[in-house]
Amino acid sequence: MGKFSLFLLGMAILIFNSASKAADLSLTLNKDEMKKADSIYQRYCSLCHGKEREGYKADHAPSLSSKSMLSTAYPQILYDSISWGRVNSAMDGYSEEAGGPLKDSDIILLIRWLAQKENISLVDLDQALISGNSSQGETLYSKNCASCHGDQGQGVSGPALADQLFLSSATDSYIKYAIVNGREDTPMQSFSKSLKDEEINNIVAYLRSQASGWRPNPLELAEWPNPEDYVINPTGEAPKFKLRESRYVPAHEVEKALEDNKKLIILDTRPGSAWQRIHIPGAVPMPYYRDKSKIADDLPNDGTWIVAYCACPHAASDSVINHLRSLGYKNTAVIDEGILKWIEMGLPVVAGKDKVNYVGN
Ligand code: HEC
Ligand code: HEC
Known part of the structure; x- marks a missing residue:
């Protein structure tokens, strides 16, 4: 272990630009640390990545x-x-700096735990840029990759590749390694047999050309709303929603209810960082990982409509709504499309720091 952890410790000074001091990156967590990391993982991550990290x-x-x-x-x-998540996906930023719930030390504990669980040895990747013909890469990409990663690299069943946050931290050789080796036990197959080295380089060059060099800026974080302001249009009438499977309400019905000054509560069940960046006007941050015993403290159980949404589009919102229903809340629903579709449909959104004028109040 000696050489390995020394190597990592040396590297830490270079890599963690947002941590003020070098982090200990050795894969030597003791039992208590493993237990703590496991509980952070189960609370915040297992909802989507699975209890056993299987995805x-x-x-x-x-x-x-x-x-x-x-x-x-x-x-x-x-x-x-x-820390920062991936733009336009259900993967939100979890760092406090991004408005999320985790301290830097928790995130470092988590990544050490993830690595130690699989007992990895690091692959020493070359930092050099890979050159290739990006227009040929585009053709190869459409043919071999677009079905899973999207014709615009926006992600479908595979992760988004034309994603600024991804491209700002993934090096060319990291991307190439994934294409050449694939990811075992996932739909991402190795392309080392079906594509020539040069062709893979062209694809890497094409993907790189999709990065605009954007880096995450620290957000200006807004204050979290007060429980007494949770109800939108408190003096309005109740909306009439038609639910699919007694649970899902179409986005346009919720938009219509806002427009008509109906009385309701909208819960944003994503991490707080996502609410800070963008949310439905009047939505209250109620992350899926919030201590379940506290959720009901702030929400009236008087028949006021409560609709929840996430990006998933259902996993996080379902878990919060299931909980409210188990406590006997009537009139609860999940916005069927989720917020990414809501945005695509051109429905109104605001950022955490914006004043919400849209809702009556
Ligand atoms: C059958 C669907 C499928 C196809 C086709 C496919 N991928 Fe993937 N790819 C995935 C999935 C799913 C993952 C995530 C795997 C995991 O769980 O780690 C992935 C992961 C990746 C990653 C790592 C992303 C990250 O966030 O670390 C890269 C890079 C990548 N793919 C590039 C490509 C390229 C380039 C092609 C075409 C040559 C391609 N993929 C074809 C499904 C696919
Ligand atoms: C609401 C669902 C959701 C939750 C909760 C979630 N993730 Fe993710 N995560 C995703 C999705 C979706 C992606 C792929 C993003 C894309 O399309 O680019 C992802 C991608 C990632 C990646 C990049 C993987 C790769 O192959 O490059 C890491 C690392 C990650 N998540 C870790 C975590 C950790 C740790 C947590 C808990 C603190 C967490 N996630 C919570 C949905 C989620």
Whole structure:
């Protein structure tokens, strides 16, 4: 272990630009630390990535146990992905700096735990840029990759690749490694037999050309709303929703209710970081990982409509609504499309720091 952890410790000074001091990245967590990391993981991550880190529990969340991912993504890409999330996906930022619930030390504990669980050895990836012909890469991409990663790299069943947060932390050789080796036990197959080295380089060059060099700026975090302001249009009438499967309400009906100054509560069940960045006007942050025994403290149980949404589009919102229903809340629903579709449909959204003028109050 000696050499390995020294190597990691040396590297820590270079990599963690947001931590003020070098982090201990050695894979030597003791029993208590393993237990603590496991409980953080189960509370915040298992909803989508699965109890055993196997992935695909909800919303195509990738496996977090594949050795080929961990041995190349540890530590920086794991750290960045968890801290900042990925744009336009259900993967939100979990760092306090992004408005999320986790301290830097928790995130570092988590990534060490993920790596230690699979007992990885790091693959030493070259930092050099890979050159290739990006227009040929585009054609190859459409043919071989678009079915899972989307024709615009926006992600479908596979993660988004034309994602600024991903491309700002993934090096060319990291991307190439994933294409050449695939990810074991996931739908991502190795392309080492079906594509030539040069063709893979062209695809990498194409993906790289989709990065606009954007880096996450620290957000200006807004104050969390007060429980007394949770009800939108408290003097309005109740909306009349038609639910699919007694649970799902179409986005346009919720939008109509807002427009008509109806009385309701909207819960944003994603991590707080996602609410800070963008949310439905008047929505209250009620993350799926919030202590369940406290959820009901702030929400009236008087028949006021409560609709919840997430990006997933159902996993997080279902878990909160299931809980409210188990407590006897009537009139609860999940916004069927989720917020990513809501945005795509051109329905109104605001950021945490925006004043909400849209709702009557
Ligand atoms: C059958 C669907 C499918 C196809 C086709 C496919 N991928 Fe993937 N890809 C995935 C999935 C699913 C993952 C996530 C795997 C996991 O759980 O780690 C992935 C992961 C990746 C990653 C790692 C992303 C990250 O966040 O670390 C890269 C890079 C990638 N794919 C590139 C490609 C390229 C380039 C092609 C075409 C040559 C391709 N993939 C074809 C499904 C696919
Ligand atoms: C609401 C669902 C959801 C939750 C909860 C969630 N994730 Fe994710 N995660 C995703 C999705 C979806 C992706 C793929 C994003 C994309 O399409 O680019 C992802 C991607 C990732 C990646 C990048 C993996 C790769 O192959 O490059 C890491 C690392 C990750 N998540 C870790 C975590 C951790 C740790 C937590 C808990 C603190 C967590 N996630 C919570 C949905 C989720």
